[in-house]
Amino acid sequence: MLTLNAIRTQTDEVIERLSLRGKDRKNDVLEILSTDEQKRSKQTELEQALAKSNVLAKEIGELFKSGEAEKANLLKNESLALKENIKSLELEQLDLEQLLTAKLYELPNTPSTKVKLGYGADDNETVYEWGNDPILPANPLPHWELTDKYKLVDFELGNKITGAGFPVYTGKGARLQRALINFFLDEALAAGYYEIQPPILVNEASGIGTGQLPDKEGQMYHSTIDNLYCIPTAEVPITNMYRDVLLKENELPIKNVGYTPCFRREAGSYGAHVRGLNRLHQFDKVEIVQIARPDQSYEILEEMVEHVKGLLTKLGLKFRILRLCGGDMGFASALTYDFEAWSGAQQKWLEVSSTSNFETFQANRLKCRFKNKEGKNELVHTLNGSALALPRIVASLLENNQTEDGINLPECLHPYLGFQKI
RNA sequence: GGAGAAAUGGCAGAGCGGUUGAAUGCGGCAGUCUUGAAAACUGUUUUAGUGAAAGCUAACGGGGGUUCGAAUCCCUCUUUCUCCGCCA
Numbered sequence: 001m002l003t004l005n006a007i008r009t010q011t012d013e014v015i016e017r018l019s020l021r022g023k024d025r026k027n028d029v030l031e032i033l034s035t036d037e038q039k040r041s042k043q044t045e046l047e048q049a050l051a052k053s054n055v056l057a058k059e060i061g062e063l064f065k066s067g068e069a070e071k072a073n074l075l076k077n078e079s080l081a082l083k084e085n086i087k088s089l090e091l092e093q094l095d096l097e098q099l100l101t102a103k104l105y106e107l108p109n110t111p112s113t114k115v116k117l118g119y120g121a122d123d124n125e126t127v128y129e130w131g132n133d134p135i136l137p138a139n140p141l142p143h144w145e146l147t148d149k150y151k152l153v154d155f156e157l158g159n160k161i162t163g164a165g166f167p168v169y170t171g172k173g174a175r176l177q178r179a180l181i182n183f184f185l186d187e188a189l190a191a192g193y194y195e196i197q198p199p200i201l202v203n204e205a206s207g208i209g210t211g212q213l214p215d216k217e218g219q220m221y222h223s224t225i226d227n228l229y230c231i232p233t234a235e236v237p238i239t240n241m242y243r244d245v246l247l248k249e250n251e252l253p254i255k256n257v258g259y260t261p262c263f264r265r266e267a268g269s270y271g272a273h274v275r276g277l278n279r280l281h282q283f284d285k286v287e288i289v290q291i292a293r294p295d296q297s298y299e300i301l302e303e304m305v306e307h308v309k310g311l312l313t314k315l316g317l318k319f320r321i322l323r324l325c326g327g328d329m330g331f332a333s334a335l336t337y338d339f340e341a342w343s344g345a346q347q348k349w350l351e352v353s354s355t356s357n358f359e360t361f362q363a364n365r366l367k368c369r370f371k372n373k374e375g376k377n378e379l380v381h382t383l384n385g386s387a388l389a390l391p392r393i394v395a396s397l398l399e400n401n402q403t404e405d406g407i408n409l410p411e412c413l414h415p416y417l418g419f420q421k422i
Numbered sequence: 423g424g425a426g427a428a429a430u431g432g433c434a435g436a437g438c439g440g441u442u443g444a445a446u447g448c449g450g451c452a453g454u455c456u457u458g459a460a461a462a463c464u465g466u467u468u469u470a471g472u473g474a475a476a477g478c479u480a481a482c483g484g485g486g487g488u489u490c491g492a493a494u495c496c497c498u499c500u501u502u503c504u505c506c507g508c509c510a
Contacts, residue, residue: 044472047479054479057491061440064490072490079490246469377469 001104001211001365003379007032017110020326022119025107032103039096046089053082105214109361111326112298112335118325124338125325128309131318131342134400140345143395144276146402147173150422153277165266165281172422176397176409177284179416180390181259184286184311188387191307193257193288198237200260201228206240209366211332221263230263234287235384239362242291246377247370253300254291257387259284277391278350284390290383291368294360297381298335301357304385305337308353311388314412317396318342320349334359337385341392345399350392355385398422 007014007029018025056079063072116125147153152173158166169177189195207213207229212220221230231237238258247254262285266274277283288307292300305321312319324336333356340349360379363369369377401408407422414420 040472043479047472050480051478053490057489058441060490065440076490083490 001361002107002110003360003364004032004036004104006110008036014110018108020111020115020117021108021329022117022325022327028103028107032100032107035096035100035103039093039100042089042093042096046086046093049082049086049089053079053086056082108331109334109358111329111333112357112359114323114335115329116323116325117327119327120325121328123325124322124328126320127323127337128321130309130313130320131316133318133342134344136344136400137402137404140399140402142276142345143343143398146398146407147276150407152176152398152422155276163281165279167277167280172419173394175417175419176394176413176422177390179413180388180393181284181286182416183413184387185257185259187311187314188257188286188288188307191255193255196234196238196241196256196258198231198234198241198258198260200231200237200263201226202231202236202240203228206236206243209240209243210236210362211365212236215331219265221265231260232264233262233285233384233386234258234260235289238287238289239291239366239382239384242368242380242382243366245368247291247368247380249293249370249372252291252293252370252380253296256289257286258289259286261285262389277395278346280391286387288385288387292381292383293370294378294381297357297359297383301335301337301355301383304355304383304387308339308355308385308387312339312341312352314410315393315397316410317393317400319352330354330356332356332358332361334361339386339388341396343392343396343399345402346395350396352392352396353386353388355387356383358382358384 002014011029011033015026015029018029056075060072060075060079063069063075116123118124141149144153144155147155150173151171152169154168154170155164157168158164161168185195201223204213204227207220212229212232220232223229237260238256241256242254261282263282264280266279266281288304290300290304309321319339319341322338322340324333324338329336336354336356338351339353339355341352342348343350359381362382363379366382368380368382370380372378397409398407401410409417409420409422
């Protein structure tokens, strides 16, 4: 959620930046400003009534003490009448406040200056590309045939025990998963990240904190009996560790990494493009999360991009980095880089990481601040990135490295795998 | 799951209906002293909203209630501790 302060003091810039998302938000912003004004004047009115009531209560107390019960009772009546007024003012103020919050929740983050105006995936800019086209056998197999051929992933079995989108990894397929997770975690540790193993069920407050709730309610699996949600990404629990936290400046930046399974309902996305491992309801991901001082956050975003770049390079996968345009960026993000690995047999790019700076958008909801040099509490910037999401990496690895007589796995994984070839 | 106890400022810990935003101690910050430091002494030390400011308002785990007035009484939820049960 954007800060009211930014909306109030930099109104024109906020409107201008939001328009980069390909939609004019001027009216929304102006409505927020007028609602805020109404709320504040109602609040002033309420506070004045409360002040009066406090004075009366004090006087009554003193009168009782000095034994002037009659006078006290007179004042009591006055106070009672005031109370009615306070109650209705409270309700009105609360209504306005809820309206204001609802409107603020609906407003996406303001894109950073680097973001180009755009309306969808076609307007994204490719900012980096690495690797050569894989050399493939005559009739390369898509990964869902390779996983079948070498008994790596059993989709049918997953259908049976859970449903579509919940594959069972078997044998070398399962070991490849484990190797990738360990490789990604170790690389992050070497880059100075601190390992976290968070819960994979979170409460409502956490969902609100990182912005999944209330708008993306339908995208998460929800245990209604306990009112807990399955996490769609480790970002949710790991960022929420800092909900309602006041950090010291010297604690920043905080660099955390966590491996978790991720659960996404992916409501409404079915069809041929979701075959095999391309889109799942449950998948594994290693996520890097940083909490940073505002003046450092863009430098840190670059550092995170470099980290992800390094992983893909070591895996030897042809990939590209896109800087997302305004229209394709997530709701909470100010700047996002997507990483796409080339999938040789499918002949298409698969998104394997999304690395973003949220600036204060999440921190504002989370109330995560730090005490700055002037001793003032200031909102932190939050950043996160996949490093990396497994299924599409597996898809690319299998497809790009297939030969007539097996699949050669990259060297960086050998120590983790205990084998080199499938 | 059952029975009981508890939740107060950065921490420890008073308060249990009326100038208590909250005693006291520790810690933090500033100063005096000192060549410097320690000790000692003095002062200061929560956050948010609103306002030009003075000020005003709110917050003693969360929510609700009683009352002219609640940290203090009642209800409820959450969490922690102790005992019992169950269990990887």
